[in-house]
Amino acid sequence: MTAPHGRAVLVERPGVHRLVERPRPAPGPGEVLVRVFAAGICLSDREVYEGRRAPGYVRYPVVPGHEWSGTVEAVGAGVARDLVGRPCVAEGFRCCGTCERCRSGETSLCTAGYAETGFTEPGAFADRLVVPARLLHLLPERADLRAAALLEPAAVVAAAVRAGRPRPGERTAVVGAGTLGLLATQWLAASSPAALAVIEPRAARAERARDFGATLVLDPANATAAHGEFDLVVETAGAPTTAASACLLARRGGRVVLTGMFAEGATGIDPVHLSLNQLELRSVFGASSAAWADAVRAFATGLLDPAPLVTHEFPLDRFTEALALVGGGDPTVGKVLLRP
Template sequence: MSGDRAVLVERPGVHRLVTRPRPEPGPGEALVRVAAAGICLSDREVYEGRRAPGYARYPVVPGHEWSGTVEAVGAGVDPALLGRPCVGEGFRSCGFCERCRYGETSLCTAGYAETGFTEPGAFADRLLVPARLLHPLPEGADLRAAALLEPAAVVAAAVRAGRPRPGERIAVVGAGTLGLLAVQWLASASPAELAVVDPRAARAERALGFGATRALGPAEVRAAHGGFDLVVETAGAPTTAASSCLLARRGGRVVLTGMFAEGAAGIDPVHLSVSQLELRSVFGASSAAWADAVRAFAAGVLDPAPLVTHEFPLDRFAEALALVGGGDPAVGKVLLRP
């Protein structure tokens, strides 16, 4: 039996490219040949040992943003999946707890388990996943772009929580991968204004090509306080949760999607209560949000392809990882291509 290559992070700061036996799908499982896998800041957190306790398990093969083609299926799995291009949910929700029964699979109470963090991920030739988590894509789908459907599903969850309506004034805070995908998605909701807030002028200006109507730098933000019906925060920077609430009008809506670290600035409870803000947060994406993202991608509403700027083979993982979060405005989404 031929072997598969995988990037194994043995412990924080230590990795190697290993060859392992090719996985065989068991009952209810599917074996996917990986076409592309995205690297994000949370992968760097795993590598550097900065992931919150309980949200990573070593040794681990990272990779939670991926696309591929179903190569084999186990017992009980529809054989029609064979040869289908697909993406897959990362959370290994149980499907039986009360939250799962309500369709809130990202809130599963059975314990945290996620592909690429506690379960083997997609920085490998092949990936073994529960078939129930797969979302088939149309034949001929751009699998390079489809690797970004995981962050797109997070954006879909934020859009579901934010409930944009035509003619509203909307702000997106942060112009990274999540921010640009959010701009592209929210532009389809016909807002009266769609502003992007980012201190990095080059990134903020890039959002104009994704459907934003204006870019706000630090000098313009204060004048924009209280000016938006909906604010979607995507940056996860130390001050952006608090500053996003200041951008919303009284009675407005704020959705936090960025991953914050300990020590981030708190939200002023007086402002929150007096302004009667509706505040929601997003961590990952439910099955419904995944379905929204796949449908938007298939319909052409969402095109993540322009976000990809760099592609590397598995054996250049260290070089690829070093680009992520380095601050270079020329670096967008970085992919591994097994």
């Protein structure tokens, strides 16, 4: 009997990909096989395709896809069989679970070496993928799996919220109104801020932030008057100037959390401003297990709803068309999904 086959987008090397057929993956001990429902495309996937991801943070050939949702289809040895049929997402970082950082709960700082689904391990631009069962987060039985594909960026936002510690009545700002920025706005709105500003140069994106809870939208060119006004600033854009500008927005003694992925040559943060204003500065790369749990809980209870962010859906064989939309500058493009 011929083994069942599936399909996957394989990036062989920068700029070169194929839609391949392959035997259905088999979960090994401690692993689960997931049928992918949807997988989101983000700018880091475009970086992988174009060869712009930093060395050591990608391994070619690779099946990309780190934002996804699906259903457990099979389990390997040592994994509870009642997981089969359960809707789920899973953490991307393949943390070791035993180093000092992991044992301290800082799983995104694992010292065993970088490994992540969709970058160094096969990802979800496929109809199925295999992940360690210990990284699964189960969803409610009737969860919206289309929206759940955005739980990876939601977990990054959860990590930022954990680091920023918003308190009711504070003045809060979000820099950027992309996927991370709008999710951060929606989450921070739930903390009852006195004001929630979103700084975004694209007018259509900025106005959309109001639907996610923003009370004020500002163009960066007009944000100078707001310098020093905010207790908490969450930066999500990763643009060349936004790390520095986020620090200028914070009040003396304020808190700044950087979540954007910056490229070489970005504007540096003024150490004099940082020290004289006694700012608390944190950065986020990925999400810990605790942040994932926060995101899944917020989604399950309805506090966080990523569904309105999805604007486009494509099958695997239209990967090139889907990828071209991501980062293309069209303000009407939100989250783009691949639907195997």
